[in-house]
Amino acid sequence: MHELPVTKGILAAAVEAAEQNGARRIIAIDLVIGNLASIVDDSVQFYFDMLSKNTLAEGAKLNFKRESGTARCWDCGHQFDAGIPLIRECPACNSARLHVSGGREFYVESIEVDDENSSS
């Protein structure tokens, strides 16, 4: 479980971007997290609510966009989405020789902030 440093990273990236743009409050943070990146959404939100107190991001909503990995069969070439749990046999030909790639994305995509004018 490393959601605490992960959450600190999310908060830092979001606050930095907000400050650079002169925003006063962050309403939402859009995250892209691969399905195979070993991150637990609820746990991140839990830490976030604690860490974001008294920052621009207090009360911000975390939106998790989950990206699937891709599995490809070495034998028949069939491709399909790979998530958790990992499938160990090709659904097309039952081969156990698969290759899973992707699904490891791990970044802050964008933030939604209060427009300066409306927040005053």
Place this chain on the structure above:
Amino acid sequence: MKIPVVKNILSANDQVATENRTTFDQSGIFVLNLMASPGAGKTTFILATTDRLPEKLHPGVVEGDLASSIDADTISARGVPVVQINTGGGCHLDAPMIRSALPHLPLAELNLLFIENVGNLVCTANFDLGADLAVVVASVAEGHDKPYKYPGIFAVADVVILNKADLIEVFEFDVEFFRRGLEMVNPNVPCFILSCKTGDGVEAWVEWLFDVVGLG
């Protein structure tokens, strides 16, 4: 209003990792990040390797451990320079921890550094330390299903060691099943099957490492 960011969540860590990599490169040190579950035999593997290194290679070790200095003491007793990092409860090493350990190592005397990460097959995979080679040490006693259960760590490996090969029959370890799992998440990753206890297979690994370090 939406503001695009597109920034890696662990970019603070990655930045320090890049600084570490620069320091290592400038000092001419090749760095291995050893990741494994607790009890896979990381420390024994380091010693089995350092015992067989050609004279040209001068190793040092950074030991990551939650609470004890047992491993560092073992390594120090063999005359290898070692620095201990205790993470408290932390489940992985990160780049700033390595950064803070560097002043305690005789960098000028070393050209090979083993970083023994905290025993953990999950968290260690996400934190770049600035190493040149990600080594995942699995062991027969853990079972042949580990690449399927912990795909993340096997996916980031540059080389996989399967230790405790002397126990393959005892544990009815299915080498083919293990290899298929590896092929699934990391095709073509080199895999050395060896036993640090008997020494079988260790030479082949050391020769490979020597080639990769490129001092030949």
